[in-house]
Amino acid sequence: MTTLQDCRAMDAADPLAPLRALFELPPGTVYLDGNSLGVLPAATPARIARAVREEWGQGLIRSWNEAGWFDLPQRIGDMIAPLVGAGPGELVATDSTSINLFKVLSAALSIAQAAAPARRVILSERSNFPTDLYIAQGLGRLQGAQLRLVDEPGAIAAALGPEVGVLMLTHVNYRTGEMHDMATLSRAAHEAGVLAVWDLAHSAGAVPVDLHAAGADFAVGCGYKYLNGGPGAPAFAWVHPRHAGAFEQPLSGWWGHAAPFEFTPDWRPAPGIARYLCGTQPVLSLRALECGVETVLAAQPLGGMAALRAKSLALTDLFIALVEDGCAGHGLSLVTPRAHARRGSQVCLTRSEGAYAIVQALIARGVIGDFRAGDAQLPDILRFGFTPLYLRFEDVWQAAQQLREVLEGGEWRRPEFNRRHAVT
Amino acid sequence: MTTLQDCRAMDAADPLAPLRALFELPPGTVYLDGNSLGVLPAATPARIARAVREEWGQGLIRSWNEAGWFDLPQRIGDMIAPLVGAGPGELVATDSTSINLFKVLSAALSIAQAAAPARRVILSERSNFPTDLYIAQGLGRLQGAQLRLVDEPGAIAAALGPEVGVLMLTHVNYRTGEMHDMATLSRAAHEAGVLAVWDLAHSAGAVPVDLHAAGADFAVGCGYKYLNGGPGAPAFAWVHPRHAGAFEQPLSGWWGHAAPFEFTPDWRPAPGIARYLCGTQPVLSLRALECGVETVLAAQPLGGMAALRAKSLALTDLFIALVEDGCAGHGLSLVTPRAHARRGSQVCLTRSEGAYAIVQALIARGVIGDFRAGDAQLPDILRFGFTPLYLRFEDVWQAAQQLREVLEGGEWRRPEFNRRHAVT
Numbered sequence: 001m002t003t004l005q006d007c008r009a010m011d012a013a014d015p016l017a018p019l020r021a022l023f024e025l026p027p028g029t030v031y032l033d034g035n036s037l038g039v040l041p042a043a044t045p046a047r048i049a050r051a052v053r054e055e056w057g058q059g060l061i062r063s064w065n066e067a068g069w070f071d072l073p074q075r076i077g078d079m080i081a082p083l084v085g086a087g088p089g090e091l092v093a094t095d096s097t098s099i100n101l102f103k104v105l106s107a108a109l110s111i112a113q114a115a116a117p118a119r120r121v122i123l124s125e126r127s128n129f130p131t132d133l134y135i136a137q138g139l140g141r142l143q144g145a146q147l148r149l150v151d152e153p154g155a156i157a158a159a160l161g162p163e164v165g166v167l168m169l170t171h172v173n174y175r176t177g178e179m180h181d182m183a184t185l186s187r188a189a190h191e192a193g194v195l196a197v198w199d200l201a202h203s204a205g206a207v208p209v210d211l212h213a214a215g216a217d218f219a220v221g222c223g224y225k226y227l228n229g230g231p232g233a234p235a236f237a238w239v240h241p242r243h244a245g246a247f248e249q250p251l252s253g254w255w256g257h258a259a260p261f262e263f264t265p266d267w268r269p270a271p272g273i274a275r276y277l278c279g280t281q282p283v284l285s286l287r288a289l290e291c292g293v294e295t296v297l298a299a300q301p302l303g304g305m306a307a308l309r310a311k312s313l314a315l316t317d318l319f320i321a322l323v324e325d326g327c328a329g330h331g332l333s334l335v336t337p338r339a340h341a342r343r344g345s346q347v348c349l350t351r352s353e354g355a356y357a358i359v360q361a362l363i364a365r366g367v368i369g370d371f372r373a374g375d376a377q378l379p380d381i382l383r384f385g386f387t388p389l390y391l392r393f394e395d396v397w398q399a400a401q402q403l404r405e406v407l408e409g410g411e412w413r414r415p416e417f418n419r420r421h422a423v424t
Numbered sequence: 425m426t427t428l429q430d431c432r433a434m435d436a437a438d439p440l441a442p443l444r445a446l447f448e449l450p451p452g453t454v455y456l457d458g459n460s461l462g463v464l465p466a467a468t469p470a471r472i473a474r475a476v477r478e479e480w481g482q483g484l485i486r487s488w489n490e491a492g493w494f495d496l497p498q499r500i501g502d503m504i505a506p507l508v509g510a511g512p513g514e515l516v517a518t519d520s521t522s523i524n525l526f527k528v529l530s531a532a533l534s535i536a537q538a539a540a541p542a543r544r545v546i547l548s549e550r551s552n553f554p555t556d557l558y559i560a561q562g563l564g565r566l567q568g569a570q571l572r573l574v575d576e577p578g579a580i581a582a583a584l585g586p587e588v589g590v591l592m593l594t595h596v597n598y599r600t601g602e603m604h605d606m607a608t609l610s611r612a613a614h615e616a617g618v619l620a621v622w623d624l625a626h627s628a629g630a631v632p633v634d635l636h637a638a639g640a641d642f643a644v645g646c647g648y649k650y651l652n653g654g655p656g657a658p659a660f661a662w663v664h665p666r667h668a669g670a671f672e673q674p675l676s677g678w679w680g681h682a683a684p685f686e687f688t689p690d691w692r693p694a695p696g697i698a699r700y701l702c703g704t705q706p707v708l709s710l711r712a713l714e715c716g717v718e719t720v721l722a723a724q725p726l727g728g729m730a731a732l733r734a735k736s737l738a739l740t741d742l743f744i745a746l747v748e749d750g751c752a753g754h755g756l757s758l759v760t761p762r763a764h765a766r767r768g769s770q771v772c773l774t775r776s777e778g779a780y781a782i783v784q785a786l787i788a789r790g791v792i793g794d795f796r797a798g799d800a801q802l803p804d805i806l807r808f809g810f811t812p813l814y815l816r817f818e819d820v821w822q823a824a825q826q827l828r829e830v831l832e833g834g835e836w837r838r839p840e841f842n843r844r845h846a847v848t
Contacts, residue, residue: 026482033485040481048476048708049469056655057464058450061457061792064847069655071846096703098677099523106566126689131678131703134691138676142530142566149689175687224704231480231493231707252562253522254555261848262797263599265550265573267558279520279555280648283655284472285706368485373686422495423488424685 001325002318007393015302016311016388022295023228023390030395030402032369035174035202035346035385038228044291051287072286073234073255073277079293080227080236083305084200084219085210091238092273093289094281097201097222098131100237103249103276104218105139105168107239108195110247112165116193119165122147123156123194127378129174132199136168142250151377153178156185160192167194171209172202172344175372175381177336179207179344182214190215201225204236205296206312206345206387208305211238218243226345226387228292233285237276244272253278295389311388312345315396319347319384322400330407335381346385348372355380356424360417361406367399371424425749426742431817439726440735440812446719447652447814454819454826456793459598459626459770459809462652468715475711496710497658497679497701503717504651504660507729508624508643509634515662516697517713518705521625521646522555524661527673527700528642529563529592531663532619534671536589540617543589545572547580547618551802553598556623560592566674575801577602580609584616591618595633596626596768599796599805601760603631603768606638614639625649628660629720630736630769630811632729635662642667650769650811652716657709661700668696677702719813735812736769739820743771743808746824754831759805770809772796779804780848784841785830791823795848 011017023039025031031039055067064070076093084091094100105122112119122136126149136147145166150159160167167189172179186196195217203209205226211219217240223233248269254260255277258268269275299308320334335348351358359371359382372381384399406412435441447463449455455463479491488494500517508515518524529546536543546560550573560571569590574583584591591613596603610620619641627633629650635643641664647657672693678684679701682692693699723732744758759772775782783795783806796805808823830836 024477024481026484029484031484037480037485039484040476045473045476045481048472052464052469052472052654052712053448056461057448057469060450060453060455060463061461061794062787063655065845069847095519095523096677096705098679098703099519099675102675128689129678130681130684130687130689133689134676134678134681137691138672138674141672142674230476231487232704232710234706235703248562248565250562250566251523251526252558253520254553254558255522257554257558260554261846262799263554264799265552265554265557267561279522279659280656281520282658282706282709284712285709286656288476288708363486370485375686375688421489422685423493 002322002397004394004397007397010393014311016299016307017392019298020390020392022298025390028366030367030399032367032384032386032399034387035225036370037224037231038226038292038387039390041228041291041295043294044230044288047287047291048284051284069283072283073281074274076286076290076293077236077273079290079297080204083296084204084221084238085212086238087212087241089272090241091236092276093223093234093236093286094277095235097199097220097235098135099251100220100235101132101135101199102139103251104197104220104237104239105136105166106143106250107243107247108166108197108218109143109145111243112195118163120145121164122166122168123159123164124149124168125153125156126151127173127175128170129199129201132168132170153180157188160189160194164192164194166197168197170199170201172207174202175348175378177344177346177348179342182209182216186215202344202346208309216240223289223292227289228295229289230285230292233289233292234281239273239276249276251278255279299389308388312386313340313343315386315388315391315393316343316345316347318393319386319396319400322397323349323403326400326404327407335379345387346383349382350379351382354412355382357412357417358382358406361412362402364417365402365406367402373424426746426821428818428821431821434817438735440723440731441816443722444814444816446722449814452790454791454823456791456808456810456823458811459649460794461648461655462650462716462811463814465652465715465719467718468654468712471711471715472708475708493707496707497705498698500710500714500717501660501697503714503721504628507720508628508645508662509636510662511636511665513696514665515660516700517647517658517660517710518701519659521623521644521659522559523675524644524659525556525559525623526563527675528621528644528661528663529560529590530567530674531667531671532590532621532642533567533569535667536619542587544569545588546570546590546592547572547574547583547588548592549573549577549580550575551597551599552594553623553625556592556594577604581612584613584618588616588618590621592621594623594625596631598626599772599802601768601770601772603766606633606640610639626768626770632733640664647713647716651713652719653713654709654716657713657716658705663697663700673700675702679703723813732812736810737764737767739810739812739815739817740767740769740771742817742820743810743824746821747773747827750824750828751831759803769811770807773806774803775806778836779806780844781836781841782806782830785836786826788841789826789830791826797848
């Protein structure tokens with residue numbers, strides 16, 4: 001079995017190892033929750049301090065022009081674009097993933113129904129991230145559409161009937177780490193006359209994505225996970241150029257107007273991606289997102305997303321192997337697919353009892369993952385995210401070792417590890 | 425006429441004068457644009473640095489519970505509430521003003537149409553802030569409502585016909601500084617069976633507002649103007665308790681769910697104001713907003729909004745008098761009402777020629793106001809905002825003096841002052 005010494009040798013040979021220095025990791029912590037909140041980049045504190053003291057404090061209102069606040073959403077969008085196979089001017093960093101999904105879902109429905117008014121169904125999966133389902137339900141009430149859910153990925157293609165207008169999927173499942181084949185499903189959607197909307201929350205910066213090659217129509221994604229943009233960082237929206245300018249999104253605020261500072265009473269959408277903006281954006285949080293995206297772009301000279309993907313798979317393969325060996329007999333089962341083509345950048349385990357408490361006991365030992373509750377259909381999940389930018393093979397070894405000790409000693413049964421928090 | 429010495433004596437006697445020390449004002453600047461972007465509070469840089477380095481950097485995902493990120497929108501909402509006459513649990517700080525307006529407008533329309541389906545009109549003013557009109561247009565397309573505009577405030581009451589569901593007004597007009605009588609118009613709306621939605625962008629922290637006493641139904645407001653929350657700070661939404669729980673807003677993201685961390689596939693709105701949340705909020709920008717709101721709350725022991733209002737009126741009275749005396753014969757006209765009851769915390773002037781360039785020439789001299797373009801019906805505006813928290817009577821004198829010099833010397837005709845910026 002792989003030893004700690006082996007892992008240290010793998011780290012010494014890792015061409016991406018220098019990227020870890022771009023982050024401020026808390027000492028003594030193995031952080032396996034970058035799929036929930038990415039680590040603080042080392043450059044962020046100074047950048048934010050400058051934005052606060054100089055841009056805001058000294059520049060004041062002039063900074064909209066002089067510090068480039070005005071088109072920051074578009075410029076950060078252009079930075080994210082190459083990470084997901086998008087072109088310049090096609091992607092904008094703004095608002096939250098939920099809000100952006102509302103925008104693109106409404107646009108996609110409008111386009112689908114303009115071609116065929118009977119296409120009133122948004123098709124998705126029951127296991128999709130809940131906010132995606134909630135937003136589709138809220139939009140559906142307004143726009144006269146129904147959300148329909150399938151229980152298994154294998155059932156998606158067969159469900160693309162003539163009543164379906166939009167297929168809305170999350171590329172990498174937040175609970176299981178299972179990854180869809182974006183190209184195959186987008187093609188199936190198009191062959192059925194359906195538009196494909198993709199949520200890249202667990203993909204952008206984590207796995208290679210090529211929106212153009214996959215034939216996607218719309219996408220949204222998250223700034224605070226693998227893009228390391230900070231808590232609640234602005235999200236992003238992408239629109240394929242074939243749809244740009246073909247409709248108006250309903251959150252038609254002044255920043256999406258063709259000439260916001262003409263202050264005219266009638267809505268006139270900006271050309272291209274700018275019409276996906278709505279209100280004034282939180283500049284300080286955008287500055288943090290900018291730093292976060294730069295950490296992912298720093299991998300470009302070292303092989304970019306392909307190199308990050310290779311390391312991510314090596315990390316998750318190693319974790320699976322170490323857990324299955326070291327924790328054998330402790331009732332853990334692997335939820336995440338073993339097949340590389342179907343695995344995101346996380347490993348999810350389940351256990352019939354104690355999943356929540358085991359995660360809490362690990363956190364107390366400095367190994368930070370998280371818990372996702374199950375229901376009648378889905379099991380409880382112990383979730384471990386692997387961000388190849390800052391994780392070492394040694395960290396993987398330590399995480400598996402701590403998990404073994406927590407299970408062997410039964411310390412997860414202690415009352416303090418069974419107390420629920422508001423945010424899990 | 426009031427002299428510089430007089431102004432310095434007024435500052436010496438001003439009980440609110442100590443509040444200026446709560447801000448980091450750029451030296452040599454007279455800042456009359458707090459109605460566009462409030463000044464940096466002195467406490468903000470350290471608070472943000474702590475949020476970045478400690479809460480995010482060290483606490484990481486644990487800070488959702490341990491640093492109180494989870495309910496920050498509600499807690500900041502409760503801080504803003506007393507400034508606008510709202511009760512605890514009725515107001516939430518989140519998203520942008522435009523997004524929040526979409527939420528409350530949709531809710532108000534739903535309530536109005538549930539009582540009378542024919543009430544399909546949103547009534548507003550042509551001179552309302554454009555994003556309010558754009559949002560109403562965008563929502564109207566989805567929800568089957570039409571925006572109808574009146575040209576004069578005096579025409580509002582008569583336009584409240586049986587086809588009107590919602591009256592949507594901005595309390596203080598962004599262009600003119602004219603203030604509506606919120607209580608009278610809300611009462612007129614209710615007598616006509618219409619709900620009243622108020623935009624407090626130029627009111628919150630600037631003029632006394634009592635939403636309950638005025639009988640308002642819904643309100644939104646801005647965090648980055650008189651609340652000093654920083655560029656693009658999150659905005660707020662308020663709902664009268666009589667409407668809480670009566671409907672679902674359509675931007676139904678997971679943070680508005682009754683139990684977001686149960687991750688269930690079906691939408692179940694949170695009780696009360698939390699259902700007005702949508703996606704994850706930008707925590708760093710919320711921390712800055714928290715500091716900004718604290719600067720306004722710091723006036724509470726000194727007389728609160730009533731004292732701030734008294735000083736604001738004294739500042740704007742003085743500016744009007746000094747300009748009308750010192751700049752007589754230079755073609756300026758006052759746009760803002762002289763009557764205190766109809767004046768917000770700004771003074772707007774107009775001139776048939778050169779309004780933009782005069783503002784630029786003033787900025788070059790360190791007197792920062794802004795320009796708002798006119799159209800066929802509305803004149804170009806030179807706009808000066810007066811934030812009583814940090815402005816001195818001496819600043820008012822300096823501003824009027826610089827304006828006189830710009831006009832007397834004709835320096836605004838220089839080419840560099842006539843070059844347009846993206847953001848005015």
